[in-house]
Amino acid sequence: MRRRREFYLQLGLTLLACAFLIVPVVMSVVAGFTTNFFVGVRSGFTLRWVVEVWTLYSHTIFRSILIALSCLAVTLVVGVPAAYVLAKRPGRVTRLVEEFLVLPVAIPGLATALALIIMYGTMREFRTSWLFILVGHVLYTLPFMIRSVLAVLTSIDFRTLEEVAASLGARFWRRFFTIIIPNVRSGIVAGSLTVVTLSIGEFNLSWMLHTPVTMTLPIGLADSYASMRLEIGSAFTVIFFVMIVPLLVALQRYGTPRVRHRPRAQEELKAAAPRAGAPVPAKAPP
Amino acid sequence: MQNRETPFLLVMVLPAVILGTAFFLLPLARLALVGGSGPLGFGAYLAVLTTPRYFEALVSTILLSIAVTLVTLAISGVSGVFLQRNQFPGRDILVSFLTFPLAFPGVVVGFMVIMLSGRIGLIGDVTALLTGQRLVFAYSMAGLFMGYIYFSIPRVILTIMAAAEKLDPEIEEAAQSLGAGPTRVVRDVILPALRPAIIASGSMCFATSMGAFGTAFTLATDIDVLPIVIYTEFTLLANIAMAAALSIVLGVITWAALAVSRAFAGATAAAAG
Numbered sequence: 001m002r003r004r005r006e007f008y009l010q011l012g013l014t015l016l017a018c019a020f021l022i023v024p025v026v027m028s029v030v031a032g033f034t035t036n037f038f039v040g041v042r043s044g045f046t047l048r049w050v051v052e053v054w055t056l057y058s059h060t061i062f063r064s065i066l067i068a069l070s071c072l073a074v075t076l077v078v079g080v081p082a083a084y085v086l087a088k089r090p091g092r093v094t095r096l097v098e099e100f101l102v103l104p105v106a107i108p109g110l111a112t113a114l115a116l117i118i119m120y121g122t123m124r125e126f127r128t129s130w131l132f133i134l135v136g137h138v139l140y141t142l143p144f145m146i147r148s149v150l151a152v153l154t155s156i157d158f159r160t161l162e163e164v165a166a167s168l169g170a171r172f173w174r175r176f177f178t179i180i181i182p183n184v185r186s187g188i189v190a191g192s193l194t195v196v197t198l199s200i201g202e203f204n205l206s207w208m209l210h211t212p213v214t215m216t217l218p219i220g221l222a223d224s225y226a227s228m229r230l231e232i233g234s235a236f237t238v239i240f241f242v243m244i245v246p247l248l249v250a251l252q253r254y255g256t257p258r259v260r261h262r263p264r265a266q267e268e269l270k271a272a273a274p275r276a277g278a279p280v281p282a283k284a285p286p
Numbered sequence: 287m288q289n290r291e292t293p294f295l296l297v298m299v300l301p302a303v304i305l306g307t308a309f310f311l312l313p314l315a316r317l318a319l320v321g322g323s324g325p326l327g328f329g330a331y332l333a334v335l336t337t338p339r340y341f342e343a344l345v346s347t348i349l350l351s352i353a354v355t356l357v358t359l360a361i362s363g364v365s366g367v368f369l370q371r372n373q374f375p376g377r378d379i380l381v382s383f384l385t386f387p388l389a390f391p392g393v394v395v396g397f398m399v400i401m402l403s404g405r406i407g408l409i410g411d412v413t414a415l416l417t418g419q420r421l422v423f424a425y426s427m428a429g430l431f432m433g434y435i436y437f438s439i440p441r442v443i444l445t446i447m448a449a450a451e452k453l454d455p456e457i458e459e460a461a462q463s464l465g466a467g468p469t470r471v472v473r474d475v476i477l478p479a480l481r482p483a484i485i486a487s488g489s490m491c492f493a494t495s496m497g498a499f500g501t502a503f504t505l506a507t508d509i510d511v512l513p514i515v516i517y518t519e520f521t522l523l524a525n526i527a528m529a530a531a532l533s534i535v536l537g538v539i540t541w542a543a544l545a546v547s548r549a550f551a552g553a554t555a556a557a558a559g
Binding site: 006007010011013014015017018020021022023024025027028031037038077078079081082084085086088089097100101103104105106107108109110111112114115116118119120135138139142146172173197198201202203204207218221222225226230233234237240244247248251252 | 291294295298299301302303305306309310311312313314316317320361362364365368369372374380382383384385386387388389390391392393394396397398399400401402406408436439440468493496497498499500503504513516517520526529530533534536537540541544545
């Protein structure tokens with residue numbers, strides 16, 4: 001009997017926590033489509049607020065998408081090779097480099113933004129362009145890309161794969177692009193989803209780094225909360241939810257890089273081993 | 287092969303190092319210097335402790351973050367273990383509800399708090415109906431407290447669930463068969479096994495509560511937490527040196543908290559591997 005009571009107590013607490021998180025989400029969805037939220041839903045439903053958000057703030061949405069995709073491009077080009085080097089040469093120096101590269105996550109965005117403003121604030125062109133915000137986002141998201149790729153690399157036997165490819169005459173870059181990259185794909189996907197999600201929602205850095213002509217989506221949200229009627233803020237929040245939900249679903253599905261259950265390197269080597277004399281990894285062209 | 291590869295490897299890691307140096311390390315060093323460039327010199331760092339306004343903000347931010355961490359751990363600990371252990375219809379929906387706000391920025395969390403406890407909020411409606419008095423607390427420290435719990439539950443619950451998945455039910459059964467009651471099983475078996483996850487997610491929760499800015503900014507710009515004080519010093523009072531010194535102090539605190547978190551997260555990962 002006692003066990004059942006405990007079950008229901010825990011279920012009750014869990015349901016309360018769910019309500020705490022979800023009720024305001026539902027409320028803002030309702031408010032975003034209600035003619036007058038103060039009067040209530042009997043005032044009728046409308047798309048007016050969504051249209052108004054679009055005319056007022058669509059530029060912030062497009063800018064956020066631009067920054068998120070640019071941020072993804074930079075973190076891919078910079079982060080994936082860096083992660084490879086960190087995995088390739090484990091040691092005290094690389095350990096320090098890794099600590100250094102992931103440090104921006106541990107410092108509040110406000111502090112990083114202040115530091116950037118103090119250092120580069122006088123460069124007018126740079127300060128007033130969206131690239132200034134991009135720099136902040138890259139600093140903040142790069143550690144996630146590096147860690148995600150690094151987690152996969154340390155779980156597979158990429159050295160053996162590389163040696164096999166090298167013994168067949170594949171040079172360094174070819175090995176990197178045809179052996180390493182395909183094998184860390186799950187880490188790249190997980191890292192990319194994290195980078196885009198974080199960049200689209202980033203506020204702490206962006207608030208300090210933005211100018212009136214470089215507003216991003218979260219800046220627009222804060223602006224609408226502060227200076228527009230509640231229904232407009234709600235409608236904008238709904239638009240944000242619509243953008244973020246697909247990313248979240250993808251993150252839940254692909255967000256954890258497959259590090260343990262799929263030792264690809266070994267699988268592929270095993271598959272290749274019986275063909276004595278020609279152990280060609282699956283992805284390497286002959 | 288090892289040595290011939292070194293130039294390639296250097297080329298590959300160099301962009302990241304240059305980026306980090308130019309846009310993070312150097313600016314941060316500059317920030318630390320600027321922190322000592324005010325009328326107080328490097329005494330500004332001491333002023334964080336000796337000037338009541340800054341010290342009180344520091345203490346209240348720390349207390350707020352500790353309270354948020356404890357409450358979040360209690361809620362997420364119970365719900366996380368519960369959801370990991372019990373299969374029932376609707377369980378997966380509850381899990382996705384509890385992790386849904388994971389990607390909300392602080393400003394949106396602030397808006398959620400306003401929806402719940404703001405001037406037209408649900409809590410106000412309910413209390414007005416019950417007592418005739420509208421309870422409105424969104425625009426204060428209490429609202430911030432609520433917002434940070436909102437923000438932290440999804441993150442902490444994921445860590446707890448991952449750790450609870452690895453709990454061995456046989457140890458609990460053994461404890462029960464040796465006569466341990468439910469309280470003792472929780473205290474002597476479940477909690478020690480979850481300890482690394484609790485410390486890791488707890489210190490992460492503490493660090494984010496210390497450094498968060500968006501939620502407080504949405505609710506009210508006069509709540510005396512450290513990030514708001516920094517923002518006020520910088521933008522309204524143009525006291526750039528003090529803002530810099532306070533940022534450095536805040537950065538050291540969050541960095542230390544996250545270092546603890548990573549140390550323990552590493553321990554769990556190693557133990558699991």
